[in-house]
Structure formats: structure tokens, C-alpha cells
Amino acid sequence: MLVVTCPVCGIEGEEADFHYGGQAHVRRPATTDPVNIKDEEQRDYLFIRHNPKGLHFERWRCDRGCGKWFHAARDTVTMDFKAYYGITEMPPLELQQQAKGTWADYFKSVAKAK
Amino acid sequence: MLEARFESPLAGREVPADTYVSMREISERGMIDLRGSAADRKFMATAKSALGVDLPKQPRTTATWGDVRVFWLSPDQWLITCPRAKAQEMADQLSQDLAGVHSLAINVSDMRAVIRLEGEGVREVVMKGTAIDLTHGDYPPGTVRRMRFAEVAALLHIVEDNVIDIYVFRSFAQYTWDFLRKAARKGTEVRIFPKAG
Numbered sequence: 001m002l003v004v005t006c007p008v009c010g011i012e013g014e015e016a017d018f019h020y021g022g023q024a025h026v027r028r029p030a031t032t033d034p035v036n037i038k039d040e041e042q043r044d045y046l047f048i049r050h051n052p053k054g055l056h057f058e059r060w061r062c063d064r065g066c067g068k069w070f071h072a073a074r075d076t077v078t079m080d081f082k083a084y085y086g087i088t089e090m091p092p093l094e095l096q097q098q099a100k101g102t103w104a105d106y107f108k109s110v111a112k113a114k
Numbered sequence: 115m116l117e118a119r120f121e122s123p124l125a126g127r128e129v130p131a132d133t134y135v136s137m138r139e140i141s142e143r144g145m146i147d148l149r150g151s152a153a154d155r156k157f158m159a160t161a162k163s164a165l166g167v168d169l170p171k172q173p174r175t176t177a178t179w180g181d182v183r184v185f186w187l188s189p190d191q192w193l194i195t196c197p198r199a200k201a202q203e204m205a206d207q208l209s210q211d212l213a214g215v216h217s218l219a220i221n222v223s224d225m226r227a228v229i230r231l232e233g234e235g236v237r238e239v240v241m242k243g244t245a246i247d248l249t250h251g252d253y254p255p256g257t258v259r260r261m262r263f264a265e266v267a268a269l270l271h272i273v274e275d276n277v278i279d280i281y282v283f284r285s286f287a288q289y290t291w292d293f294l295r296k297a298a299r300k301g302t303e304v305r306i307f308p309k310a311g
Binding site: 013017 | 173174187188189191245246259260261262267
């Protein structure tokens with residue numbers, strides 16, 4: 001059983017009090033450039049997800065509490081939650097630096113875009 | 115001609131005599147769902163002047179003014195309880211006052227049923243249906259929160275140390291009533307928890 005803490009209302013609850021919302025930070029290509037969207041981009045947006053062993057970033061909803069969505073960083077091996085952060089925010093920098101593989105690439109690309 | 119008439123979802127249910135905490139339905143409670151941004155000063159000020167009390171900003175807290183009580187539900191949602199007869203008028207007044215402010219005030223009095231539990235051991239009875247530790251200091255009187263109770267969505271309001279109101283959607287009223295009645299049956303006291311304070 002996972003014990004989750006909602007960063008919005010602060011309640012701590014078991015997994016079933018929350019709702020898992022899939023991978024975090026999935027960018028919809030049509031938002032930024034709806035005209036020149038490529039099939040591959042749309043495919044990646046809809047279907048392609050990271051499946052890392054270790055640090056992962058997810059969306060959760062405080063389903064039986066305040067009802068708000070939030071982000072969580074979780075280790076898929078130890079099941080430890082590393083951090084909770086707002087739904088419009090990026091993970092804490094030290095976690096971005098700890099990320100490996102596809103997540104590391106993603107955070108680098110976001111930093112570059114800025 | 116059919117005439118629309120409110121009937122409580124637990125009408126006709128007898129108050130059980132075989133439970134160790136008393137339970138009854140509160141059917142005369144009116145409820146208003148209020149949404150708006152806590153960061154919007156105009157919204158907060160208008161709500162205050164209409165209700166007589168500041169909307170609580172702290173998670174899981176309530177504010178009371180006379181027979182009006184405001185529950186914090188989320189950063190942009192409050193539940194206002196008042197006498198049922200006043201609810202429509204209050205909701206209309208709120209909508210009128212809040213015209214032009216991004217917000218919503220709606221009378222939802224018929225949406226939920228309220229079950230009141232009273233007596234020594236109410237926290238224990240509620241804990242039979244939820245994973246929340248109500249003996250914990252985090253749950254003083256005045257606390258309100260939504261929870262998963264007996265697998266259904268419910269709203270918990272700790273009115274006093276030994277008085278708890280449970281709000282459930284109307285369609286779950288009978289189920290919740292039956293669950294509580296079983297959970298509170300005499301002879302099923304657990305008494306392993308320290309006295310809540």
C-alpha cells in the first residue's frame with residue numbers, strides 16, 4: 001500500500017484515497033503548434049510513456065480529499081515518494097538532476113527551451 | 115397535478131435503539147456549494163459580506179456565523195450549511211452579489227444526506243469505515259474533510275468531541291445508514307483507542 005500526501009490540502013491517505021493520473025509532464029504538441037504537428041509527435045503524446053526503473057514522475061489526484069491534481073516523484077523500485085509538487089510546476093531541481101534516461105533527456109530539453 | 119416536494123432519503127427510518135452511539139438523520143439542513151478563487155479579493159470580500167463570516171482559507175477548517183456554517187472543501191470550493199428554508203434565498207443572494215465575479219453559488223440541499231452520530235465512542239464508530247485516525251490531534255472539533263467512508267465518498271464534520279456529522283450523496287444514504295447502524299451496534303465496542311481529545 002502506498003501512503004500519499006496531498007500537497008494542496010496536506011492530508012495523508014492510503015493509495016485508494018487518491019487517483020493515479022499517469023505519467024507527468026506529457027506535452028500536447030498541438031498546444032504549441034497545431035498546424036505543423038507530425039504524426040510521430042501525436043503518437044508520442046498519445047501512447048508513448050516512460051517506464052523507468054527508479055525515479056519516476058507522476059500525476060495524482062486527491063480523490064477523496066480536496067479533489068485537486070498534483071505531481072509526485074516516486075521511486076518505482078522502493079515505492080518511496082521523493083517529492084510532491086504543484087500541477088503546474090516542474091520537479092525540484094535536485095530531483096531533475098537525479099533523473100536518468102528518458103526523464104533526464106526530457107528535463108534537459110525543457111531547460112534548453114527556456 | 116404533481117407537486118414537487120422534498121422527501122428525505124432516510125424518511126421512515128427509525129432511530130435505532132440497539133446502538134451504543136445515537137444516530138439520526140438531519141434532514142432540515144440546507145447546503146450551498148460555493149466556488150471561486152481564494153486569491154480573488156473581491157470574491158472573498160463579497161462572500162464575507164453576504165455570509166457574515168470570512169471564508170476559511172485553512173484546509174479542513176470551518177467558520178460559523180449564527181446558523182450559517184462554512185466548510186473548507188478545497189482551495190476554491192466551500193460548502194455552506196444553513197437552515198433548509200433559507201438555502202434558496204441565500205444562494206440567490208450570493209449569486210446576485212457575486213455577479214461579474216468569476217464564481218458559482220448553487221443550492222445543493224437535496225444532493226446530500228446528513229447523518230448525525232452522538233455519544234462516547236463516535237470516533238471509533240467512524241473509524242470502522244475509514245483509514246483516518248480520528249484519535250489523532252489533527253481532528254479537533256470544527257474539522258471538516260472529505261473521506262472515503264465504507265468505500266463511498268463522504269464528508270466528515272467533527273462538530274464536537276463526541277458529535278460527528280457524516281454527509282453522503284443522497285443515493286448512498288441508506289447504505290451508509292445501514293453500515294453505521296451495524297458498526298455502532300451494542301456489543302461491538304472496540305475501546306482499544308485512547309479517549310479522543
